[in-house]
Amino acid sequence: MERVIIHVDMDYFYAAIEEREDPSLRGKAVVVCMYSGRGETSGSVSTCNYVAREDGIHSGMPCSRAKAINPDAVFLPVRKEFYRSVSDSIMEILRGYADSSESFEQVSIDEAFVDITRTSGGDFEQARITGMQMKDEVREQAGITCSVGIGPNKLIAKMSSSVRKPDGITVIRPDEVGNFLKLLKLTKLWGIGKVTEEQLQEMGIETIEQLAAHDAVDLITVFGKSKGTWLKKAASGIDDSPVKERGGSDQIGRMATLPQNTRDTGLIFPELDRLIEDVMGKVSARKVSYRSVTVTVITPDFRTHTKSRTMNHPATDSAILRETAREMFTAFLNEDSRNLRRIGVRVENLRKSDGQTSLLEFTD
DNA sequence: TGCACCCTGATGTT
DNA sequence: TCATGCATCAGGGTGCA
Numbered sequence: 001m002e003r004v005i006i007h008v009d010m011d012y013f014y015a016a017i018e019e020r021e022d023p024s025l026r027g028k029a030v031v032v033c034m035y036s037g038r039g040e041t042s043g044s045v046s047t048c049n050y051v052a053r054e055d056g057i058h059s060g061m062p063c064s065r066a067k068a069i070n071p072d073a074v075f076l077p078v079r080k081e082f083y084r085s086v087s088d089s090i091m092e093i094l095r096g097y098a099d100s101s102e103s104f105e106q107v108s109i110d111e112a113f114v115d116i117t118r119t120s121g122g123d124f125e126q127a128r129i130t131g132m133q134m135k136d137e138v139r140e141q142a143g144i145t146c147s148v149g150i151g152p153n154k155l156i157a158k159m160s161s162s163v164r165k166p167d168g169i170t171v172i173r174p175d176e177v178g179n180f181l182k183l184l185k186l187t188k189l190w191g192i193g194k195v196t197e198e199q200l201q202e203m204g205i206e207t208i209e210q211l212a213a214h215d216a217v218d219l220i221t222v223f224g225k226s227k228g229t230w231l232k233k234a235a236s237g238i239d240d241s242p243v244k245e246r247g248g249s250d251q252i253g254r255m256a257t258l259p260q261n262t263r264d265t266g267l268i269f270p271e272l273d274r275l276i277e278d279v280m281g282k283v284s285a286r287k288v289s290y291r292s293v294t295v296t297v298i299t300p301d302f303r304t305h306t307k308s309r310t311m312n313h314p315a316t317d318s319a320i321l322r323e324t325a326r327e328m329f330t331a332f333l334n335e336d337s338r339n340l341r342r343i344g345v346r347v348e349n350l351r352k353s354d355g356q357t358s359l360l361e362f363t364d
Numbered sequence: 365t366g367c368a369c370c371c372t373g374a375t376g377t378t
Numbered sequence: 379t380c381a382t383g384c385a386t387c388a389g390g391g392t393g394c395a
Contacts, residue, residue: 034378034382044382046378059378062380078382108378193376224388255383292370302381306372344383 001122002174003115005243006131007149007157008094008138010110011166014083015049018076020143029055029073033063036257041067046078050166084109090142097134098243105243113154115243124150124173131169152177155239158190177237181208189234196231199223211235248286253294253346254278261300261339265330268340272325275345280318283347289314290347293321295328298342307332308348316353321345 010016014032019025029052035043041064048057048066052073057066066073087109094112098104103115114134120126131148138146148169149161156177160170172180181189186197189208203222205211212235220228233239254275262268283290294308307328315321325345333340 036382042381044378044380046382060382062382065380191376195375226388249385251385253384257382294371304373308371310370342382346385 001117003152004117004120004122004124004127005151005154005157006097006114006116006127006134007151007154007161008112008114008134008146009149009161009165010087010090010144010146012047012049012053013087013110013144014047014078015052016144017083017086019049025074027051029057029070031057031063031066031073031075032078033066033075034078035063037259038257042257048073086142086144090138090144090146093137093141094134097130102245103243105246107246113157113243124171128169128171131171135167135169153237153239154241154243155190155234156180156237159184159188162188181212181235181237184208186211191230191234196223208235248288248350250350251346251348252279252282252286252288252290252350253296253344255296255342255344257342258340261341263333263337263339265326265333268329268343269326272329272343272345273322275343276318276322276325279345279347280321283316283350286350287353288350289316289353290321291315291349291351292347293324293328294346294348295325295332296342296344296346297329297332297340298344299336299338300341301338302341305332305336310349314349314351314353321347 015030018030018032029049031048031052032046033043034046043063045057045059045061045063045066047059052070055070057069057073063075067075091106091112094114095104097116098114099116099118105113107113116127116130120130127150131150135146135148138144145167147161147165147167149157149159149163150171151157151160152174156172160172160180163170186192186200186206186208187194199222200211205214211231216228216232219231222228223231256271256275258267258271291314292308292310294306297305299305309324309328
């Protein structure tokens with residue numbers, strides 16, 4: 001039986017929640033910002049509603065620029081924890097439509113894949129009805145609209161959900177995949193950004209159709225085996241990856257912009273401690289141990305540098321993380337004379353912990 | 365020589 | 379010009395059997 005996969009994408013999620021909480025915002029340009037704490041408008045746009053998008057405001061744009069474009073827009077700071085609680089309730093609704101508990105995959109705070117192959121009987125018309133039911137239930141229960149894409153795999157479902165936005169539904173049947181892809185720009189292919197697009201253009205590839213027809217060996221030569229193979233398949237609409245519950249990410253990290261460019265550990269370490277506290281909060285909540293620690297440094301020229309260290313034994317302790325991270329920051333400052341603009345800390349090699357790990361295990 | 369693991373920077377997305 | 383905060387991956391390096 002042909003697979004039937006639904007991708008659900010919340011419309012301008014953070015801004016939509018803010019509109020729901022304060023209906024007087026409806027009709028106005030709403031911009032949700034991540035402020036860095038430097039100056040009044042330093043930061044970037046996290047999400048904005050469609051009124052703001054009509055002005056040309058978009059995610060990732062500096063808030064100061066958004067403000068210059070539309071000084072009358074409503075600028076709000078992100079409330080991530082609140083959005084997450086809304087997301088949790090929506091995900092529960094969507095999960096209820098999956099073939100089984102194994103057939104649901106939350107991709108991010110506002111996106112999910114649902115495999116309904118069995119319940120739809122492989123019928124894409126039935127899938128459309130299910131998609132409409134999902135949209136209705138999310139709107140009634142959560143007061144939020146979403147866009148739905150339905151296709152024979154995750155790739156096509158994901159790409160079709162962005163065809164009609166907001167509040168749309170798009171069904172791409174297996175026999176329509178070729179024509180669907182043919183009309184799209186290279187960067188519309190999930191996973192192709194600006195850099196990959198430029199590399200492809202240098203090879204004379206301008207469209208998804210050309211990419212699909214291009215020699216696989218040539219693509220592998222330029223992009224490496226994994227990405228080269230993936231590009232060829234994706235451009236042909238082929239994606240065998242299953243919808244499956246994610247066991248949480250493989251790493252937990254936090255980053256922050258320093259109040260000013262500095263190499264003074266008296267200013268850096270207190271900020272680092274805050275980040276570590278956040279990371280450890282997530283580590284404890286997930287009941288995992290970590291074995292690798294990575295610190296990230298972004299210098300005023302916006303170059304990123306990382307240092308990582310893998311320990312012999314897993315740890316669950318914040319003191320170990322603090323000590324290790326501080327050592328790596330000190331090492332960076334000793335070998336580089338530049339100021340730091342942003343800093344980050346991350347733990348990797350996560351494993352379920354029994355919660356009994358103690359400092360004693362790390363004295364060897 | 366092959367493999368596993370480590371470390372770092374690039375990339376995509378928001 | 380301005381420029382957040384994350385996760386994931388590729389590829390080179392290193393150590394070991």
